[in-house]
Amino acid sequence: MNNTEIEKMLSQKMSENSFAKLTALNNDAVIEFVAKYAELCSPDSIYVCDDSADDRAYIRNKSIENNEEIKLATEGHTIHFDGPKDQARDKANTKYLVKEGVNLGEKLNTKDYQEGYDEVHEFFENSMNGKEMYVRFFCLGPVNSDFSLSCVQITDSAYVAHSEDLLYRTGYEQFKKVGNTKNFFRFVHTAGELENNVSKNVDKRRVFIDLEDNIVYSTNTQYAGNTVGLKKLAMRLAINKCKDEDWLTEHMFVMGVNGPEGRKTYFAGAFPSACGKTSTAMLPGETIIGDDIAYIRPRNGHAQAVNVENGIFGIIRDVNQKDDPIIWDVLNSEGEVIFSNILKDENGKVYWLGMGTETADKGVNYAGEWEKGKKDANGNEVSLAHKNARYTVELDRLDNSDENTQNPEGVTIGGFIYGGRDSDTSVPVAESFNFAHGVLMYGATLESETTAATLGAEGVRTFNLMSILDFLAYPLNDYIQHNLDFGSGLTNPPRVFGVNYFLKSKDGKYLNGMLDKGVWVKWMELRVNGDAETITTPIGNIPLYEDLQKIFSQVLNKEYTKDQYIEQFTIRVPELIAKINRIRKVYENESGSAIEQLFAEFDAQEKRLKELQSEKGDHVSPFDI
Ligand code: SPV
Ligand code: MN
Numbered sequence: 001m002n003n004t005e006i007e008k009m010l011s012q013k014m015s016e017n018s019f020a021k022l023t024a025l026n027n028d029a030v031i032e033f034v035a036k037y038a039e040l041c042s043p044d045s046i047y048v049c050d051d052s053a054d055d056r057a058y059i060r061n062k063s064i065e066n067n068e069e070i071k072l073a074t075e076g077h078t079i080h081f082d083g084p085k086d087q088a089r090d091k092a093n094t095k096y097l098v099k100e101g102v103n104l105g106e107k108l109n110t111k112d113y114q115e116g117y118d119e120v121h122e123f124f125e126n127s128m129n130g131k132e133m134y135v136r137f138f139c140l141g142p143v144n145s146d147f148s149l150s151c152v153q154i155t156d157s158a159y160v161a162h163s164e165d166l167l168y169r170t171g172y173e174q175f176k177k178v179g180n181t182k183n184f185f186r187f188v189h190t191a192g193e194l195e196n197n198v199s200k201n202v203d204k205r206r207v208f209i210d211l212e213d214n215i216v217y218s219t220n221t222q223y224a225g226n227t228v229g230l231k232k233l234a235m236r237l238a239i240n241k242c243k244d245e246d247w248l249t250e251h252m253f254v255m256g257v258n259g260p261e262g263r264k265t266y267f268a269g270a271f272p273s274a275c276g277k278t279s280t281a282m283l284p285g286e287t288i289i290g291d292d293i294a295y296i297r298p299r300n301g302h303a304q305a306v307n308v309e310n311g312i313f314g315i316i317r318d319v320n321q322k323d324d325p326i327i328w329d330v331l332n333s334e335g336e337v338i339f340s341n342i343l344k345d346e347n348g349k350v351y352w353l354g355m356g357t358e359t360a361d362k363g364v365n366y367a368g369e370w371e372k373g374k375k376d377a378n379g380n381e382v383s384l385a386h387k388n389a390r391y392t393v394e395l396d397r398l399d400n401s402d403e404n405t406q407n408p409e410g411v412t413i414g415g416f417i418y419g420g421r422d423s424d425t426s427v428p429v430a431e432s433f434n435f436a437h438g439v440l441m442y443g444a445t446l447e448s449e450t451t452a453a454t455l456g457a458e459g460v461r462t463f464n465l466m467s468i469l470d471f472l473a474y475p476l477n478d479y480i481q482h483n484l485d486f487g488s489g490l491t492n493p494p495r496v497f498g499v500n501y502f503l504k505s506k507d508g509k510y511l512n513g514m515l516d517k518g519v520w521v522k523w524m525e526l527r528v529n530g531d532a533e534t535i536t537t538p539i540g541n542i543p544l545y546e547d548l549q550k551i552f553s554q555v556l557n558k559e560y561t562k563d564q565y566i567e568q569f570t571i572r573v574p575e576l577i578a579k580i581n582r583i584r585k586v587y588e589n590e591s592g593s594a595i596e597q598l599f600a601e602f603d604a605q606e607k608r609l610k611e612l613q614s615e616k617g618d619h620v621s622p623f624d625i
Contacts, residue, residue: 006035010046013038013133018048022135025175029182030152034135037154037188040121043128048135049161051170059134059165060336063158067197068222073348075334080159082223082341083198084367086205088388089225089232091456091470094207096236105475106589116208120217123204127190127219131156136164138230139171140185140238140295140308145408147247147295147306149238150175151185153229159338160189160227166336166392167311168230185214185237187229192220196368207233211240211473224313224340224390231313232471235293238308240473247297248486251468253281254289254305254411256402257525265525268294268305268494269417270467272448274388276419276501276517277467278314282326283518285555287402288395289411296413301491306410311394316342317387320356323514330397341366341389352385359384414528418466419499420448425575426500428512428568429520430540431527435487438496440601441539444480445583449502463586477592484594495528498540503568511568519551519560535622537571538608542622562623569622573613580606 001009010031011019022034038046047062049055063069069078095109097116104110134155141148150171155161178184193200205221216233218226225232238249252268259265264287271277281291290307291314297304314327316339321328331337342352343365351359362371366386374382395401404411416438420426432438443466450460463469465476472479487493499520503511523543526532534541545565552560580602587595616624 001035001039006031010035010038013043014046014048018046021048021050021172027175027180029180029184030175033152033186034154037124038133040124041128041133041156041190042126043131043133043156046133046135049137049170050172056165059158059161062132063162066158068157068159069162069338070344071348072339072344072350076336077339077350078337079339079342079344079350081198081366083202085202086199086221086223087341087366087386088223089470090205090207090221093205094209094226096209096211096473099212103475104473107469107476108472111208113210117210120206120208120219123192123206123219124188124190124217127192128156134158134161136161137170137172137175138164138168139174140168140230140234141306142406142408143169143171143174145306145410147297147408147410149185149234149241150178150183151187151230151234153187153189155187155189155227155229157189157191157222157227159222160224163224163228163313163338163392164230166338166394167228167309167313169310185229185234187216187218187233189218189227189229191222191227198222209233209236209473211237214241224392228313231293231309235308236471236473238295239468239471242295243474243478243482246486246489247295248483250294250296250466251292251471252294252296252305252416253277253291254294254307254413255281255283256287256289256404256411257521258286259522259525259529260531263529265414265528266305266411267415267417267521267524268296268303268413269419270443270446271419272421272446272464272467274315275421275448278312279324279514280417280517280521282324282398282400283515283521284325284400285518286521287400288398289402289405290395296486297410298486298489299410299412303413303486303490303494304410305413306407307395307405309395311392313390313392316352316389316391317385318354319352319391320354322356326398326400327391327393329399330393331391335397336394338392339389340392342385343370352389353383353387413494415495415497415524416443417497417499417524418442418446419501420446420464420467421502422447422500423449423502423504425572425579426498426503427539427542427571428501428503428516429497429499429523430537430542431524431534432496432498432540435493435496436484436597437540437601438498439480439483439487440598441605442496442498443483444598445579447579447582461582463583475592476587476590477595480594480598481592484597495524497524505567511564515556518555519548522551522555523547535625537622537625538605538612539571539576542569545622566621566623571609571612571620571622571625573609573618573620576609577606
């Protein structure tokens with residue numbers, strides 16, 4: 001099509017107002033992109049959004065009108081259901097489209113460019129018949145910031161578009177300022193054919209990523225982790241973009257921890273899904289900037305971070321008044337909340353797993369009509385809500401959102417935290433000997449027992465370096481090297497900590513309470529500022545009993561006994577060596593200078609552990625070190 005034909009086609013599908021909004025951007029690449037998918041997906045109409053409150057209301061109303069969201073009893077609350085088989089990120093069908101000669105390493109899921117492109121474009125054909133196409137502009141990161149990136153989302157799901165309003169900063173005005181550029185991320189999503197308002201053909205679910213053109217295609221799915229372009233889809237593009245520049249895109253929360261005498265220290269933390277990341281970022285008494293994705297740049301010799309997002313797509317399971325008071329309040333008061341995949345009763349009240357209050361006996365959930373005791377086709381009980389059910393809210397709804405949340409300069413990061421779900425190996429908190437040791441031995445060796453946040457079996461110990469493996473867009477060696485280079489380029493790199501909230505006793509009970517993480521962050525805050533001593537062990541520096549005892553009493557008003565400390569901070573030599581051996585296997589087919597450095601750290605750490613073992617035995621109390 002030539003320009004006149006494009007304009008004619010677009011103006012037939014959209015109102016004058018939408019057309020004016022689109023053309024006012026004066027961006028040829030945007031017009032071309034919208035025209036290409038308007039023609040291919042063939043929606044009945046197209047709606048172009050700017051940053052206005054009217055357009056925001058339009059999208060929200062559409063999600064209700066389309067039955068993608070149902071209004072609940074509380075003002076501002078809605079519920080959305082994804083299909084029973086569309087409840088999490090689909091790792092198997094998320095692939096990088098690569099041209100001949102491109103090798104992203106064996107850990108990444110790739111597909112021949114042309115094959116993948118053709119397949120997904122075939123699925124796109126006429127996929128929006130009978131539907132409206134929404135065209136949205138967003139800014140990843142705070143507006144007017146050197147950290148931030150622009151993007152365009154095309155979707156036929158008002159739920160996806162509505163979620164983006166809660167989760168991101170709109171970027172239409174910013175787009176106007178950037179001029180006629182191709183330098184932005186693009187996302188095309190279609191839920192595909194619907195049945196009972198959910199994607200029908202989940203067997204044709206695809207998330208295909210084109211790193212060369214900075215575009216992600218997503219189809220036959222509604223679950224936000226597969227569809228909301230700005231979240232994990234943009235994260236993959238940003239990881240790729242920053243690899244040749246001097247900054248990082250990390251799967252990290254950003255939070256402020258209050259120290260003594262009004263001091264505040266910021267931390268960025270990476271945890272695999274459902275491992276306490278959001279609840280750490282939201283800890284009562286501390287402040288939250290973001291819970292999922294950070295852009296981190298060098299500034300004056302420090303690491304400076306912004307939250308890419310403006311809201312939270314958080315796991316709702318086990319959110320209860322006692323352990324998560326801040327989000328509990330938001331979920332129980334008026335204001336915009338999208339609940340997904342939990343139970344709704346006939347009065348428009350909602351219930352989820354582990355909410356700590358009485359739940360309804362019947363209603364509607366992600367699997368349809370539900371009543372207590374309902375069995376699925378295989379005779380298994382259908383739970384009242386899905387384990388990966390979520391809530392979507394804006395950050396500023398939280399009482400403890402940080403004053404720098406929108407700061408275009410970001411905040412200075414005092415510490416990186418890496419954590420996984422580990423029942424028997426690592427101590428609750430330790431600090432690395434230096435930046436590289438932390439990145440390698442806490443970040444690059446991160447493992448976690450799997451959860452419901454991705455499809456597949458739960459409870460399997462899985463390697464997930466820096467909790468970023470699902471999103472990594474280039475080979476492991478280069479990513480680790482990029483992190484090491486980032487740190488060595490700083491005069492004051494962040495301290496690096498490893499945490500584990502999930503240590504269990506021999507009889508399978510958790511050794512720590514949900515809020516104990518509030519103690520570990522206070523200790524880390526002291527460490528960053530040189531205010532606490534440590535015990536040096538083969539795996540890093542661990543806290544002194546007296547310091548923890550004091551913090552437990554101050555923060556949780558809890559007694560912390562010597563026995564608890566010993567059980568939690570015992571250095572478990574055989575388990576720690578077994579972990580090194582597992583991770584050696586993971587990397588045995590990888591190569592490069594970072595991998596060599598990693599293997600040297602494995603050897604050194606193993607040697608230290610064996611020395612301790614020969615002197616003191618398999619399990620060594622911190623008091624004996
Ligand atoms: C995660 O699983 O890491 C999430 C939710 O933050 S998702 O949007 O599915 O990625
Ligand atoms: Mn995440």
